[in-house]
Amino acid sequence: MRTPKVFAVITIAAAGLIASTMAALAVPAVATTAVNVRSGPGVNFAVVDTLFSGEAVDVTECQGGWCYVEHPGPDGWVSGNYLQAVDNGGGNGGGDGGSDDAAAAAALNIFNTILGAVISNAAPPPPPPPPPPPAQLNGVYTIVQKSSGRFLDAYEGMNDNNVVTRNQQFNATQAWIITPLGGNIYTIQQQSNGRYLDAHEGINDNSVVTRNAQNNNTQRWKLTYLGNFTYTIQQLSNGRYMDAHEGVNDNSVVTRNNQNNDTQRWIIQ
Known part of the structure; x- marks a missing residue:
């Protein structure tokens, strides 16, 4: 046998x-x-x-x-x-x-x-896809620097209405109206006065300010979604990224070349 x-x-x-x-x-x-x-x-x-x-x-x-x-x-x-x-x-x-x-x-x-799959030629299952971006931004939001947790804010009526980051104030100076223009291009207005996010253009740190409507690309911003409600914010006229100094008091917001770090990442909710 x-x-x-x-x-x-x-x-x-x-x-x-x-x-x-x-x-x-x-x-x-x-x-x-x-x-x-x-x-x-x-x-x-x-x-x-x-x-x-x-x-x-x-x-x-x-x-x-x-x-x-x-x-x-x-x-x-x-x-x-x-x-x-x-x-x-x-x-x-x-x-x-x-x-x-x-x-x-x-x-x-x-x-x-x-x-089953252990003695087989099957590849392991692929990782789950990243979560999709939220629906297109269109409304009133807060904008928070990821590295510091401080809120985007701006002076009103002085200092060329410079934009800064501050601790949370729970008021309309830290509320921003984001309006889609097509694709991932937007305007960003301070809710308290309707002025548009803008920035000087130069070589080094360029101050971000609010101004009346100019209807040009200095007031148009490209928002790129990174996941978890986090975006980069680029001035359309020059491609520079919104960034901010980090300190204790009012921290100036500027545009800079890409740094690929959390000072240039912003949580929008």
Whole structure:
């Protein structure tokens, strides 16, 4: 009677239950890609060999998504994601060889069912997509510098109506009317007086101010969504980013070249 060389690994790490080891029995499998063989079940163990794509191995134990393989090179552990169980076919023999083959096939089916995605060539699921941006800005919002948590504000009637950041005041000088012009271009008005966000244009730190409507690109701003209600704010006329000094009192708001840091990121809610 032929003893089927099929199966020692039914309860498997894919279900996270137990590791079964039976040295006399094994499940035939092939590597679905070139993959490292390691001295233990995990990436922290040393590499002892490499399977080539399509190389036949015998799997004798699995745990934690890793399977112990025997092959002509040094034996060791391989990630189950890169193995595919195979049927070793029928064989000659007398007696109840037919029932042996049926048992082998049944064991192989159970093996593949339990392993599922662990002994397969399936890639892990992709990460979830980033959350979509909120609906287009259109209304009254506060604008808060991410790095400091201070609120966009402005003087009224003096100092060329310079824009600053301040601690929260709960008033209309820190409320801003954002109006879409198309795409991600907007005007930004201080609610307390209706004046438009604008900025001087030069080389170094350019002061941001509020002014009466000019109907030009110094008062148009490109808002780019970064996630979590956070945006960069660029003056359309020159592409410079809204930024602010950081200190204790009124901190001047300016435009600067891109710094790629949180002083140029603004939370709009």
